[in-house]
Amino acid sequence: MGLNARRLTLGAMALLALVCAAAAIDGVFLARQTRWNEVIASGTFPADDRRAPPQVMFARARALAAGGADAAREDAALRLYRSLEGDSPLGQAARFNSANLLMRQAIAVQGGGEPGKAIALIELAKEGYRNVLRVDPQHWDARYNLERAQRLLADPEELDAAPPEVQRNAERAATTMRGYSPGLP
Numbered sequence: 001m002g003l004n005a006r007r008l009t010l011g012a013m014a015l016l017a018l019v020c021a022a023a024a025i026d027g028v029f030l031a032r033q034t035r036w037n038e039v040i041a042s043g044t045f046p047a048d049d050r051r052a053p054p055q056v057m058f059a060r061a062r063a064l065a066a067g068g069a070d071a072a073r074e075d076a077a078l079r080l081y082r083s084l085e086g087d088s089p090l091g092q093a094a095r096f097n098s099a100n101l102l103m104r105q106a107i108a109v110q111g112g113g114e115p116g117k118a119i120a121l122i123e124l125a126k127e128g129y130r131n132v133l134r135v136d137p138q139h140w141d142a143r144y145n146l147e148r149a150q151r152l153l154a155d156p157e158e159l160d161a162a163p164p165e166v167q168r169n170a171e172r173a174a175t176t177m178r179g180y181s182p183g184l185p
Contacts (some may be wrong), residue, residue: 054090057083061094065101074101092135096142099128103149110152122153 036056039045045060046052052060061080064073081098085091106121129146132139 054084058090058094062097065097074105077101088135092132092139095128096132096139099125099132099142100145102128103145106152119153122149125149126153126155 036053040056040059043063045056045063057080061077061084064077064080067073078098078101081094081101084094085098102121102125106118106125109115109121110118126146126149129142129149132142133146136142
């Protein structure tokens with residue numbers, strides 16, 4: 001066997017070893033993703049597993065929010081959603097879902113004995129919808145929900161949008177001032 005054939009064989013073996021290593025790494029990655037997908041599908045989320053990917057934490061927050069009108073579960077879901085807001089596509093969905101959760105809480109409080117407590121929740125929800133729209137102005141669900149929140153509680157500047165009423169018999173300063181010359185000859 002010649003020197004060139006030996007180099008060619010060694011090169012092919014090195015390339016084969018590199019491909020096998022890449023396949024093994026992909027296999028480990030695929031097995032890990034499959035395990036997390038099974039966790040999401042089963043709904044048995046780990047208790048505060050810091051190693052969980054953001055998608056698992058999002059699914060956990062969604063399951064907590066859908067669990068009913070339990071205040072502790074809803075607060076836990078809001079905390080999880082807020083921890084995910086930094087991730088751009090998933091963070092956008094987390095902002096939208098947290099605003100929806102705040103609106104549900106506001107509607108429940110408003111229908112209860114103390115409707116004044118709903119004001120803060122509605123304002124927080126409106127801010128959440130606005131944050132979603134700042135990133136994606138074409139997010140129609142956020143637009144619709146923001147409009148519904150505006151109907152529940154209009155912004156203060158919208159209430160003050162009417163022009164102030166002018167008094168008809170008010171004096172005009174330029175005509176009543178003594179010694180004032182507007183510059184006419």
